[in-house]
Amino acid sequence: MSARDVFHNAVKAALRKDGWTITNDPLYLRLGDDQLRIDLAAERLIAAERGHQKIAVEVKSFLAPSAVAEFHTALGQFLNYRAVLQVQQPERKLYLAVT
Numbered sequence: 001m002s003a004r005d006v007f008h009n010a011v012k013a014a015l016r017k018d019g020w021t022i023t024n025d026p027l028y029l030r031l032g033d034d035q036l037r038i039d040l041a042a043e044r045l046i047a048a049e050r051g052h053q054k055i056a057v058e059v060k061s062f063l064a065p066s067a068v069a070e071f072h073t074a075l076g077q078f079l080n081y082r083a084v085l086q087v088q089q090p091e092r093k094l095y096l097a098v099t
Contacts, residue, residue, distance in 0.1 A: 007099045008039060011059045020044045020055070027056050029084050038081050041092065054092040056085060061099045074098070 012022060024041035043054040058078060062070040074096060082094045 007061050007097070008059050011057060011097045012040060015040065015042050015057070023054075029081070029088055031080075031084050036081060036084060038085075038094070039097075052091075054089070055095055056081070056089075056092050057095045057097050059097045059099075 012025070015022065020042035021044060022040060022042050024038075026037040026039050027041035029036040029038065038056045039059045040057040041055070042057065043052050058074070058081060060070070060074040062074075064070050078094065078096050085092050085094055
């Protein structure tokens with residue numbers, strides 16, 4: 001299992017406080033033989049006529065000496081996850097939580 005991001009629990013608590021239900025921690029996706037892990041998945045009921053709103057959140061903290069390198073890594077992960085989600089769970093919107 002991958003190491004938890006420093007602010008993972010804070011993001012999770014903020015989502016719950018805002019009315020989200022955490023549905024997956026982490027959200028596992030398959031890409032060929034590889035398994036991807038997005039930090040959190042959540043959903044909340046918006047209104048009966050609009051159905052459920054679903055999100056996935058990747059949590060990143062730029063704590064290394066090179067913020068630019070960390071940004072490039074986070075962006076690459078985000079783009080990969082978004083592409084897989086668009087195919088496997090198109091109803092889920094991906095967010096990147098950056099601290």
